[in-house]
Amino acid sequence: MDSRTEYKGKLNPISLNFPDEREREYRSYFFDSSIKISRFAIIVVSVIYIFFGYLDSIVAGELFRFFILIRIIVVPTFLFVVALSYSKGFIRYWQLLLLVLYIIASIGIIIMLVKLPEAIVYSGGLVLVFLSGAVLVRLRFILFSVGSWFAVFIYIIAALSNNVDFIVVVSNGFFFIAAIIISMFAAYSNEKFNRQNFSLYLQIERNNAEIEEANKNLEDKVEDRTRLLNSRNIDLKNEIDQRVLIEKELIIAKDKAEESDMLKSAFLANMSHEIRTPMNGILGFANLLRDVEDEKELDEFIDIIIKNGEHLLNLINDIIDLSKIEAGILKIEKSEFDLNVLTKEIYDMFCKDKNVVNNNLKLSYKNGLEDDESLIYTDRIRLKQILINLVSNSCKYTDEGSIDFGYTLKDDLLKFYVKDTGIGIKKEDQKYVFDRFMQASTSRTLGRESTGLGLAITKTYLKLMGGNIRVQSKLNVGSKFSFKLYVGNDKQNS
Numbered sequence: 001m002d003s004r005t006e007y008k009g010k011l012n013p014i015s016l017n018f019p020d021e022r023e024r025e026y027r028s029y030f031f032d033s034s035i036k037i038s039r040f041a042i043i044v045v046s047v048i049y050i051f052f053g054y055l056d057s058i059v060a061g062e063l064f065r066f067f068i069l070i071r072i073i074v075v076p077t078f079l080f081v082v083a084l085s086y087s088k089g090f091i092r093y094w095q096l097l098l099l100v101l102y103i104i105a106s107i108g109i110i111i112m113l114v115k116l117p118e119a120i121v122y123s124g125g126l127v128l129v130f131l132s133g134a135v136l137v138r139l140r141f142i143l144f145s146v147g148s149w150f151a152v153f154i155y156i157i158a159a160l161s162n163n164v165d166f167i168v169v170v171s172n173g174f175f176f177i178a179a180i181i182i183s184m185f186a187a188y189s190n191e192k193f194n195r196q197n198f199s200l201y202l203q204i205e206r207n208n209a210e211i212e213e214a215n216k217n218l219e220d221k222v223e224d225r226t227r228l229l230n231s232r233n234i235d236l237k238n239e240i241d242q243r244v245l246i247e248k249e250l251i252i253a254k255d256k257a258e259e260s261d262m263l264k265s266a267f268l269a270n271m272s273h274e275i276r277t278p279m280n281g282i283l284g285f286a287n288l289l290r291d292v293e294d295e296k297e298l299d300e301f302i303d304i305i306i307k308n309g310e311h312l313l314n315l316i317n318d319i320i321d322l323s324k325i326e327a328g329i330l331k332i333e334k335s336e337f338d339l340n341v342l343t344k345e346i347y348d349m350f351c352k353d354k355n356v357v358n359n360n361l362k363l364s365y366k367n368g369l370e371d372d373e374s375l376i377y378t379d380r381i382r383l384k385q386i387l388i389n390l391v392s393n394s395c396k397y398t399d400e401g402s403i404d405f406g407y408t409l410k411d412d413l414l415k416f417y418v419k420d421t422g423i424g425i426k427k428e429d430q431k432y433v434f435d436r437f438m439q440a441s442t443s444r445t446l447g448r449e450s451t452g453l454g455l456a457i458t459k460t461y462l463k464l465m466g467g468n469i470r471v472q473s474k475l476n477v478g479s480k481f482s483f484k485l486y487v488g489n490d491k492q493n494s
Helices: 021-059 060-086 094-115 121-136 141-161 168-242 246-290 295-327 339-349 352-357 378-398 427-432 453-467
Strands: 336-337 362-366 377-378 404-408 413-420 470-473 478-486
Touching: 021 060, 021 094, 021 121, 021 168, 021 246, 060 094, 094 121, 094 141, 121 141, 121 168, 141 168, 168 295, 295 453, 336 339, 336 352, 336 453, 339 378, 339 404, 352 377, 352 378, 377 378, 378 404, 378 413, 378 453, 378 478, 427 470, 453 470, 453 478
Parallel strands: 362 404
Antiparallel strands: 336 377, 404 413, 413 478, 470 478
């Protein structure tokens, strides 16, 4: 199957079939994931069927031998199908055989129920068959429905033909119909859930392929730029030999080029690690989806895949934004919005951040305006990204204590701050924190997710929006990032 195929058709609400190639893929997947459970369920039903033989000896009286004969026919038939399930071509007709077993089991109990209508235990036995067909045996919803209603119809015809009391027939009929309806809901919900999860799995697989292709294209571009940089370095060396008179200036240029090369090499190494980490999580847990045993485990794996996908998407978005900035095509789109709603969104986003939770950090924020006075006019998307970058950095580099952010607004001048009690930044490194591909200290930030792009992008956003940013920090005490931004309708960028 091509993982990049686009599937848009919805499930048939009655038959629950996919309208495209997914149906064939799902049936193969459903067989692989269900055959062991089906075998076990058939064996369990056989054991229950045998156990009910003991009840025959108690309630059947002179019909005991006849009832035992029925069980002798039904149980070996069940076990024969279990043995047949190990054959190579069983997948082609396994659902049909399950339906046949289901009907045989139902008819066996119906015969006993008609012969001994006063023994309500056989009514319970038929209900157990209904429930096992809906939940345990992994019979598809449409086949289960057909088999169940066929069984009820057979019961009513057989009971009336054998002069069973009409009241008993009606009572049992309502009992069986209620059990079938409940079981149909269970079978329908179970199959629909499984099919939706399978469709989601196909979508994740397709997205993984797209991400891999995008990653490959990115690596090609980086290789091209690296080759270009190496070529320029060679040109610089040749020029040094030719222009002795400006040797000092060329040495300085060469040093800067080598520094740039080192920064980009460090960036590439870091980026490779950043991309591989979520990709390994996505692919690893996507493969584990085939072996999940319950819905809780499935939801946990899907959450992990989604979180890794979001992390990878954020990483790619940073790279795309940086490319837009370098190309000069990033546009600022201003609109009026509620600033207090935005700060609440930031708080809600990071109060569940793994670093905040794991390190028991105190996260708080302070709005400078009342809710009914907090409308501002600027680019909401870029402002939110700025706040996310700053608060995210505080979460990454704070191991204990607190993180606080807030703002004041006066005469359309927004003053915002993000303050933490983190590891801090050396004074000599503070002038580099807003440079691209830079981290304040690689040795002190080892093991913390960072690409060195966030603060550089933040500074560029503010510059485009007419604002500026600065940092105050003390090593092992904490840092405070603050920025100013005009947010009025009539204000010009400063």
